[in-house]
Each structure stands twice: as C-alpha cells, then as structure tokens.
Amino acid sequence: MKSVLVIGLGRFGRHLSRKFIDEGNAVLAIEKDETRADNAVNIVNEIQIGDATNEDFIESLGVNNFDICVVAIGDNFQTALEITVLLKDYGAQFVIARANREVHRKLLLRNGADYVVYAEKEIAERIAIKYGSKNIFDYVELSSDIAIYEIRIPNSWLGKTIVEKAVRTRYHVSILATKKDGKIYPLPQPTHVFKPDETLIVMGTAKSIKEITR
Template identity: 40%
Template structure:
C-alpha cells in the first residue's frame, strides 16, 4: 500500500507534534521551516526536512509539493506567512490543505482562500477539556461539525451487562453507539445484542443536544 505523503510547513510545537504523530501512523512527512535549528531538531524524526521559505512559490515547486497528498500549514504566530503559504500550496495544486488558525478572523481568511480544513488547536483543546471537566464519565469529545459530535463515554457500574438494545440510544435519544472499546479489543458497529461492561468505552455519535441528554440521563 502506498504511504500517504504529507508536507508540514512550520516545525514549532504544533507542527512538530503533528509531524511525529503522522510518522508514527506510518506516513511519509516532509517538514519545512525557515529556522535551521528547528529543522535540524526534527530531521531525525521525519522522512525529509528542508530549511526553506514556504511563501516562495518557486521553492515549493522545486520541492515537488504538488505531488503530496496533504499539506499542513502549522506556522506559529506569523499570520501573513500562514496565509501566503496556504495560497501558494493551493495554487500549486496540493490535493488537500489543512491550516492552523490563531484567531476566528485568521480562520475566516483561510477558508476564503480555499483551505480545506481550518484547525483551532487552542480553542478546540479548551472546549474538549471543559467538557471532560464538566462530565466525569466523558473521556473525549470531538466536534465534527457545528451540530454533530463524537463522544467517548465510560460505562458506569450500574449499566454493566446491558445490551445495546436495552440501552437503545437511537430510539430514546437519536444518537448511535458506533464502537465499544473493551479490554479485549474494539467492537466496531456493535449489534443490538452486544453487551457493555463496567469501564468499557462507548463511542457515540449524534448532535450535541442528543449526546448531552444521553450522558446526563443514562451515564451519570
């Protein structure tokens, strides 16, 4: 199977973290940064690293970035460079461009220039932590759109031994259990007869309202 090829522009904390994780997941990563020290530090972890200005179209063209499957613009605090790099990557025909935004306005500009996905690391992490603090049984929370969420909920002792049919989250709340993470392994797309046990992790998908209702009425 052909490995997915990523180019990550900006090797600060966010860029370095995402690059290393992409490598761990079996992908190839080209890291680009103006800072020679940052590039040297990451060279042992990534497939290739280059000291370069990612706002220079000729430089990116010479690196063959148009052949990459996805580009991640992870530039730290230089909004102008972030926007210019994203424009160049889109113009060169990179299939998918993802960019980190420092503010809502920055994100709107990135969307206007055609970036495929805008990430707000600080805001999104803040939302996830707030939900985890608010709901002790909520292990993770990922907003996949304005209305829809994926949540990972820990099964409490009183629900031990119940089947998905008995819980019936779809009929009662409108949300669905898409996976159960057990100590013995993960059940993807569980059937109505699958049983949950204490400390299993249920992965639920639904609207924010549906999941909040399920979590407050069933899990707590």
C-alpha cells in the same frame, strides 16, 4: 502511503511530522530557520531549508505532487496566509493550515485552506466537555454538530438491553462500543445488557448526548 509536505518545524510541525511518519507516510519538511531544522533531524529524514513565501521556492517543490500540504505556522498569521495562497496557486491538492484565532480560521478557509486546525479552541472545548460533566468522560468532534462521546450509562438503562431501550430511534445516538476496565468492545449486539461497571462509546449530536447524560 501518502506524500506529505509540512511547512514549519515548530512544536506543532514536529509533532505532526512524527505522527505522519509513524502512520507510514512520506514527509518532506520545510523550515527557514536552520536551528529549528537541526532540532528536527531525528524526527524527519528529509528537510529542506527555504522560505516558503518565495514563489520560486514553492514552484520548485512541485507541491501539486503531494497528497497533503500542511502550513504548520502558528506564530505569524500573515506568513501562514501567504503560504496557503501560494500552495493553492501552484496546484496543492489538499491544504491544512493552523490558526490561533477564529477570524484567522475563516480567512484561511476563504483563501485556499481545505481544513484549518484551531488547536486552542478544540482543546478548550474538549476539556470543558470532558471535565465539566460528571457523565461524559471523553469527547472527539467529527463535525460542527456530530461527535463521539464516552458516557456513563444512565441509571434507567441498567439491566435493560439495547433493543429494549431503542437507543437509536428513541435517543438518536448510535452505540459504537462498550468499555470495561480500560478495554473496548466494539459493536455490541442488540441483546447486550447495560451494566453499571461499563461505559458507552456513542456517536450523536451534542443535543442528543445532553438529553441522555443530564
């Protein structure tokens, strides 16, 4: 179990708090708007009303004792930036911030954020990849150049085994699982025969995936 401080209880902050709690973590939420705080009492048990841009208030929270601090404020960049800087100044171990623009993401990273959620960009990229290709059904980015994809099996692979196609060495992707009728079968054996009624869950670079799905 991790201890998590979530600052801001808008929609993003509420959803994030609920998910952290569902995963068994302890969450303390901070919100300066009492109405927003009241709307979240059925989600987060522990909520404090306060202004996170106030140094004395941040110091009183003991932010260095939390495993994760989240600045879940997306509608006021200046406020989010100030809070991010204060959290780091007072010893926060790991700070996650939210950005609505690329320039904001860069500034947050330069001023103390360890990770920045750029939701609009991430969602847009996922939609474009998922629905813009007839051979890619889903996509999860792991880094700037590596992602996990659910793909249609190329026709030239059907009836062949993983080892026959030398997927990893020839195509530079790793097969994590196969999927059939909505069920996932992890880590298929090298002797697994590719079938037309299944899809593949693979990990690789965008360039490698494009090569096998074009």
